[in-house]
Amino acid sequence: MHPDVSECERCQRLLPLKQGKCRYCTLLLKETEVDVSGIALVGGDQLWFGRELALRKSDRYLSGARTSGRFKAKARRDRAAARAKRPTSPHCIDPAQLQLFPTPPRDWGRLNPQDDYALTPKANLLLRDLSDYLRDQGVDPRLGGAATLRTLRVLTAHLGAEAPIRELDVKAIAALGDHYKGRRMVCFLRQRGILKPEPMHDAELVRARRVAGSLPSPFAEAVDLWIDVLLGQGSRSSPTLASGTIYSYVQNAHPTLKSWADSGITDLREITKKDVQAAIMGLPSARRHSVHPPLRSLFRALRRERKIFRDPARSVSLPTAVKLPTPLPSDRVRGILIKVEDVRSQFIVALVAVHGLVHNDLPALLLEDLDRSRGQLRVRRRGRLDHIVYLDELTSELATSWLRERHRRWPRTGNPHLLVSRVSATDEAGPKMSTEVTKTVFERVGISARKLRGDRIYDEARHTADPVHLMRLFGLGTTTAMKYITAAHPDKHPDPIQA
Structure with missing residues (x-):
């Protein structure tokens, strides 16, 4: 008897086994795995011929390897038959149906992959259009665009393609995993x-309101009023601060307000100048300058809205050490353009290292701001006059090379910004490029954009003692220009005692 003879778990015969089954049962299961012809019997086996007409005893079937030929064709016919039997989703939206009440958020986390519904003709047409759109963007629908097509297939299979698709549903499905993208x-x-956009919410303001709501009632109402004033919604008109600045103010003032509430103070009208000084001086030196401005802004806003009688933080001041700029070592600046290879990175580095642009100015540059015939670049800065940059020969060549590269990679993009990334170029809304892209460039260089810009201005200040020249060349303010002149020419700075 064969040494490996055992009882087959399917037919219970004593035969040599592989993975618990004899050769006959293994071949039979392979033949009837896709039963398109209906040869598999319930409770028994189909009779087969022997000898030359017996089942082929190929090792491919026994090893579990992927087969081709008639087995692959049977599998395709089986999938086609299964697709033909799929029902239409009962949740398909009728575009003529009126809305009785706002639709609640759908819970796509309970999505069952087994609920594979049939697509309507309009949904199939929409999928084909999306495939053509991906090809125009240089994305292969079978590889990089497969996750995007899968997301649209799930949405149209469950909801149909006759009504607009909500952006909230697209993002909810894309958050399920890496095999979905939206x-x-x-x-x-x-x-x-056919997109129903989600309501616009400023995430920074939402977080600021949430921080304010975590305080006790009198303090929470005061902070909410303070946020309204910073947004220009007070009793008197005022400039509006950026949402990021408002959140930073509220976040930095929150620990101090919380400690006052825990100490038994029930109203901000009870706060005195000594309380403000004690709260600020009790902090580490690195934290004092981040808490002092928010507290002054808070009490100034409450005083203007007549919620308090006096401003206890008005006369509280902190000494500030003025740091003069210092040049970078020449070995760190030498060969800086060689450290980056692509044209966009070299153009970004040149704008900062040669023309001293601010890091946050780069994503906001527009195509219409670049005038190559005159060699000029307009820099728009909020609340200030536009700054005109006169490009040198190197930066002009890099700008031309970047425009060629941009057109080669994204010929159909409608983004109006000069600098675009792989994400912003394919977005029809035309957003600005993320600052993370420029941060990555300077991380590869090994020098931050702020230090590189400061070194460029300092180098220019060493060749001239005229602050007006620096103001015109780099768009600086009076105080900043004088700071660089003082650092580069300490002997020309007037002595305040002898003046």
């Missing part, structure tokens, strides 16, 4: 006019 799909649906 960024390119949102751009496609927006371009087709």
